[in-house]
Amino acid sequence: NAGVMQNPRHLVRRRGQEARLRCSPMKGHSHVYWYRQLPEEGLKFMVYLQKENIIDESGMPKERFSAEFPKEGPSILRIQQVVRGDSAAYFCASSPGAGSQETQYFGPGTRLLVL
Amino acid sequence: GESVGLHLPTLSVQEGDNSIINCAYSNSASDYFIWYKQESGKGPQFIIDIRSNMDKRQGQRVTVLLNKTVKHLSLQIAATQPGDSAVYFCAEGGRDDKIIFGKGTRLHILP
Numbered sequence: 584n585a586g587v588m589q590n591p592r593h594l595v596r597r598r599g600q601e602a603r604l605r606c607s608p609m610k611g612h613s614h615v616y617w618y619r620q621l622p623e624e625g626l627k628f629m630v631y632l633q634k635e636n637i638i639d640e641s642g643m644p645k646e647r648f649s650a651e652f653p654k655e656g657p658s659i660l661r662i663q664q665v666v667r668g669d670s671a672a673y674f675c676a677s678s679p680g681a682g683s684q685e686t687q688y689f690g691p692g693t694r695l696l697v698l
Numbered sequence: 699g700e701s702v703g704l705h706l707p708t709l710s711v712q713e714g715d716n717s718i719i720n721c722a723y724s725n726s727a728s729d730y731f732i733w734y735k736q737e738s739g740k741g742p743q744f745i746i747d748i749r750s751n752m753d754k755r756q757g758q759r760v761t762v763l764l765n766k767t768v769k770h771l772s773l774q775i776a777a778t779q780p781g782d783s784a785v786y787f788c789a790e791g792g793r794d795d796k797i798i799f800g801k802g803t804r805l806h807i808l809p
Contacts, residue, residue: 625787625799626742674741687797689741
């Protein structure tokens, strides 16, 4: 039973380019969460999605960032026109049900470096 | 701001001893807490959780204690092993759909 999968594991972009991060939840999970982690810090919630719906995007910057979870395929976190401050580890988690009292299982993360 | 924080950023423990990692929270309405372990280069791994109607919960070699009076929880690891070296995060759930993470405590195991 595969866990949460993320790719790529490492991504290097130059300022102004686009970054696309993918997350495949655990089998049977229809709830996906994205978090960002800066070095030596805890994870910060960005967005919560269910299939084809954004439920809560209160932690996501209003500009340049977008997320989707289509009916088929992985969830995508998209960062347009990346800046150096976007360099971080981005983690995806999934859960079988709704709400933060459902255990969330995390993927290995994508480490984004913006040059 | 964040409501979950940790008392110590780094903890060094002798192999075989017990480890105790502490965490404070500020929201008395919080009703669900989780401990995660994060090894270098990996995602957080669920260790144990506890709901506010409990004050203690035990897992394999780990125990979480919750003191609602002083808004404090702790993670106890028995007979600490080299594989326990990691950053440990306490996290708070139960508010909307977010899990709110503290900054983490790095656990060093001394030989």
